[in-house]
Amino acid sequence: MVRKVGQKKRGKVSRRTKKIILIGAEGKNQTERKYFKAFNQAQSEYKIMAGKGNNTDPVGVVEDLLKSAKQEELDMKLGDMLACFIDVDFKKDRDKELRDAMKLARQNNISVFLSNPCFEIWYLLHFRYSTRLYGSNEExxxxxxxxxxxxxxxxxVYDLIENKLDDAFVNTKRLESYHLANGTNDRLKKLPSTEAYKLIEMILEKRH
Incomplete structure (x- = not known):
């Protein structure tokens, strides 16, 4: 379990004042990594870092994040956090892969944030509310x-959409209410949806 991951570089003497949030995401694209690291300029409580790894399968993404956590010597007892962003997507056998990844994440105190079908739903919700049943990420x-x-x-895209963040919160929570009203409680079945806002609200807790 990742309750405490190393402590040599950041022991009690050298410990930095900020808590670290280490971000894990799929593949080589920098979408989520760049976006969340930009929140370093919006608050002072957390240092947001991107984990290493090129895995595209959900379990591999979680495993990559665990490896990065050990390399960075995170200490969960001191408030560090592991956050994994995974797309629900439309790939074959994705449901089982996602559930296996979420199980592994729970066992290691990793917070998993899903977007269905993809993370770009979060960006889109900055501009409009929609319940469109997308058939592909490309759509x-x-x-x-x-x-x-x-x-x-x-x-x-951080600087392009930062001023629309409040709209994104409203639209995303409206979408959550829509799924709840329709009896859709399974995280993997909420299309479209994104849980990205939950981490952002935590990061900007004093603002919201």
């Missing part, structure tokens, strides 16, 4: 392109 990205014309997986 989401196409819709997002109406608002961010040159969007790509490697683009840093």
């Amino acid at each position: 989401v990205i196409k819709d997002l392109g109406s608002y961010i014309s040159d969007y790509s997986k490697s683009k840093d």
Whole structure:
């Protein structure tokens, strides 16, 4: 279990004042990593860092984050946190992969934040509320392109959408209420949806 991951570099003497949030995400794209690291400029309580790893399968993403946590010598008892962002997606056998990953994450005190079908839903909710039943990630990205014309997986969009964050919170929670009203409680079945806002609210707790 990752309750305490190393303590040589940041023991009691050298311990930095900020708690660390280590972010894990899928594959080589920098979408989630760049976005969350940008919140370092918006608050002072946490140092947000990106874990290493190129895995695209959910269990591999969790395992990569665990390896990074050991390398960074995080200490969960001192308030450090592991946050894993995974797309529900439409890949074959994805349901089992996701449930296996969430089980492994629970066993190691990792918080998993799902987006269905993909993380770009969070970006899109900055601009509009929608319950559209997307059939692919590409459909989401196409819709997002109406608002961010040159969007790509490697683009840093924080500065483009930061002023719309309150709208995103409202739209995302409205979407949560929509799924609740329709009896959809399974995290993997809420389409569209994103849990990204939960970590952001925690990071900006004093603001919201």
